[in-house]
Amino acid sequence: MLQRNESLSQVAAAVGPVVLIVMDGYGLSKTDAGSAIAAANKPTLDKLFAQHPNIRLRAHGTAVGMPSDEDMGNSEVGHNALGAGQVYAQGAALVANSIASGEIWQGQAWQEIVAAAKTGNGRLHCIGLLSDGNVHSHIDHLKALVTQAKAEGIATVRIHALIDGRDVPETSALEYVVPFEALLAELSTGGFDARIASGGGRQCITMDRYDANWPMVERGWKTHVLGQGPQFVSATAAIEGLRQQHPGVIDQDLPEFVIAEQGRPIGTIEDGDAVVLFNFRGDRAIEITRAFEEGASFDKFDRVRAPKVSYAGMLQYDGDLKLPARFLVAPPAIRNTSGEWFSKLGITQFACSETQKFGHVTYFWNGNRSSKFEGESYLEVPSDVVPFEQRPWMKSAEIADAMIAALQSGQHKILRCNFANGDMVGHTGNFRAATMSIEAVDLALGRLLKAVDAAGGVALITADHGNADEMFELDKKSGQPALNKDGSPKAKTAHTLNPVPLILYHRIPGLTLGLKQTATAGLSNLAATTAALLGYDKHADWDESLLTLA
Numbered sequence: 001m002l003q004r005n006e007s008l009s010q011v012a013a014a015v016g017p018v019v020l021i022v023m024d025g026y027g028l029s030k031t032d033a034g035s036a037i038a039a040a041n042k043p044t045l046d047k048l049f050a051q052h053p054n055i056r057l058r059a060h061g062t063a064v065g066m067p068s069d070e071d072m073g074n075s076e077v078g079h080n081a082l083g084a085g086q087v088y089a090q091g092a093a094l095v096a097n098s099i100a101s102g103e104i105w106q107g108q109a110w111q112e113i114v115a116a117a118k119t120g121n122g123r124l125h126c127i128g129l130l131s132d133g134n135v136h137s138h139i140d141h142l143k144a145l146v147t148q149a150k151a152e153g154i155a156t157v158r159i160h161a162l163i164d165g166r167d168v169p170e171t172s173a174l175e176y177v178v179p180f181e182a183l184l185a186e187l188s189t190g191g192f193d194a195r196i197a198s199g200g201g202r203q204c205i206t207m208d209r210y211d212a213n214w215p216m217v218e219r220g221w222k223t224h225v226l227g228q229g230p231q232f233v234s235a236t237a238a239i240e241g242l243r244q245q246h247p248g249v250i251d252q253d254l255p256e257f258v259i260a261e262q263g264r265p266i267g268t269i270e271d272g273d274a275v276v277l278f279n280f281r282g283d284r285a286i287e288i289t290r291a292f293e294e295g296a297s298f299d300k301f302d303r304v305r306a307p308k309v310s311y312a313g314m315l316q317y318d319g320d321l322k323l324p325a326r327f328l329v330a331p332p333a334i335r336n337t338s339g340e341w342f343s344k345l346g347i348t349q350f351a352c353s354e355t356q357k358f359g360h361v362t363y364f365w366n367g368n369r370s371s372k373f374e375g376e377s378y379l380e381v382p383s384d385v386v387p388f389e390q391r392p393w394m395k396s397a398e399i400a401d402a403m404i405a406a407l408q409s410g411q412h413k414i415l416r417c418n419f420a421n422g423d424m425v426g427h428t429g430n431f432r433a434a435t436m437s438i439e440a441v442d443l444a445l446g447r448l449l450k451a452v453d454a455a456g457g458v459a460l461i462t463a464d465h466g467n468a469d470e471m472f473e474l475d476k477k478s479g480q481p482a483l484n485k486d487g488s489p490k491a492k493t494a495h496t497l498n499p500v501p502l503i504l505y506h507r508i509p510g511l512t513l514g515l516k517q518t519a520t521a522g523l524s525n526l527a528a529t530t531a532a533l534l535g536y537d538k539h540a541d542w543d544e545s546l547l548t549l550a
Helices: 006-014 043-051 075-084 091-101 108-119 139-151 173-187 214-224 235-245 286-293 338-344 355-364 396-409 431-454 523-533
Strands: 018-023 054-057 123-129 156-163 193-201 257-261 274-277 310-315 327-329 349-354 376-381 414-419 458-462 500-506 513-515 547-549
Touching: 006 523, 006 547, 018 075, 018 355, 018 431, 018 523, 043 431, 043 500, 075 338, 075 355, 075 523, 091 139, 091 310, 091 327, 108 123, 108 139, 108 274, 108 310, 108 327, 123 139, 139 156, 139 173, 139 193, 156 173, 173 193, 173 235, 193 214, 193 235, 214 286, 235 257, 274 286, 286 310, 338 349, 338 523, 349 355, 349 396, 355 376, 355 414, 376 396, 396 414, 396 431, 414 431, 431 458, 431 500, 458 523, 500 513, 500 523, 523 547
Parallel strands: 018 414, 018 458, 123 156, 123 274, 156 193, 274 310, 310 327, 349 376, 349 414
Antiparallel strands: 054 500, 193 257, 458 500, 513 547
C-alpha cells in the first residue's frame, strides 16, 4: 500500500486535483524539418515550455517494454507504462521470445490449431498486418508460423495480408510482399502449398478498433472469409494493379483484393479450417475476433455464413472479455497499476478521451483491464467517422469541455485525458492537417489549464510517443526531408523514436515544484510523480518520482 510521506505533506495540502494530459503523437524532434509541431501556431505550449518546468521522457524501445531501442513506441505500450508505473515486456518481445525458445509450439493453443488443421480440411489461415513495423505485428512471426506449419505436416496455408504503410513507409508494401511471396514459393514443396489469398489496406478493411467503423470489418470478412473482391493472380500483381487504378493511394488505404485461379478464390475460409490472427496488439484485433468467435448473437453485420473454425489470436486481446478464447502467447500480467492503487486509497479518478483513444486512458492505462476500479468514472466522446485529415481538430474541444466540467464538479482528485490529434492526423501523412491538429490541441489545452487554475490544481502534460514531430522521411545523412521523384517531400506516417515532453504546470501561490531530468526518465515515472503530488511514496514496484521540491 502507498504510504504518506511527511516531506510531501505540504505539497499534498496545497495541491487540488492532479490532471494528467496526454497529447498523443507529440514528440520532441531534433530538427524542425518536417515537424508539424514546429510549424504549428501554439502559443499555449510555447508559454508552457518557456515558463514551466519540463523534461524529456523516453517513450520507445526498452523504455516501454519493446525488444530493442530500434523499436518505436505506440499508444498501447505507452499507456500501459503511464498507468502501470513500471515497464513490462510487451507484445512484440513476448512473441519473439516465445518463438525463439520454441515455447509457442509446445503450447496447448498451437497444438490445438495444428490438430484442427490436420483433421479438418488441412488448411491453416493466417490473418494480420504484413510488415516489420513491430507495432501490431512482425513479418518474422508470420514466417515462423508458416515454416512451423509445414514442419507439423499441415498441407495448406493461406495468408490474408493487411497492407501497412502506417507503421512503415507509406508506399513500402512491395518491399515486404515480393520477397515474402518468393519465400512462400520456396517453401511450397513436397505437397505443401502456402500462398497469399487476400488482402487490403489496414485502414480500408479488417483492422477497425473501439467499434468506430464496423463496415471496415465487414469488408475484411467478405474479403478473407467469403473471397469477395477484385481478383488478381498474386498479391504483388494486386498492389501494382490497385496503385494504377487509384493513383496516389498510400498503402494503408489500398482497397481489398482476392487472389484467384480461373475465377475462383484460392483461400476462402470454410468449416473445419484453422485460423490464426497473428497480430499481437489488441485494439485492432478485437472486432474481427468477435466476428469469428461470436455465435448467432453477433449483430454488427451480416456475415452471410459463419464457418466453424478453430480460431486463435497471437495474444489474448482482452483479458476481461476473454477474447479470443484461444491464444498462442500469454500476455504480460500487469499488476499494481496506479489506477488500482489510487482506488484502494479512496482517491476518485476521472478518465476521458474520444473513441479513438478512449481505450488507452481506460483499458490500457489500467493494465489491460476492461472493468473500472472503484471510484473511477469514464466519459467517451464519440469520434467522427471521417478521414482524420478532413477534421484535424477531431474532438479536442469536446474533451476539454468534459474535463472542465469534471474539474468544476469537484468530485475527482485525479483526472486524465488523451488528445488523439497529433497521432491520428499524423498517421495520414498530411502535413497541413497535422499542423492544424496541434493547433487544435493547443487551443483546448489553454482552456483546460484555466480550469486547473480555478480548481487550485496541478497538471502533468506529456505524450505517449512521437508522430507529428516527423511528418517527412528524413535523409539519414543530411537530416533533411527525403524527396519523391516529383520533388515533393516523402511523407512519413509512422511513429517516431523521439522523446516526449513532461511539463509540470500550476499557479498555486507559494508552492515551488520542479522536475528532475534523469538518463532513464520515461513514461513509467508518471505514476510515482502523481503519487508524490498527492503526498504519497511510490509503490514498491513503480519507477521513481521525478518531482523535486524547492
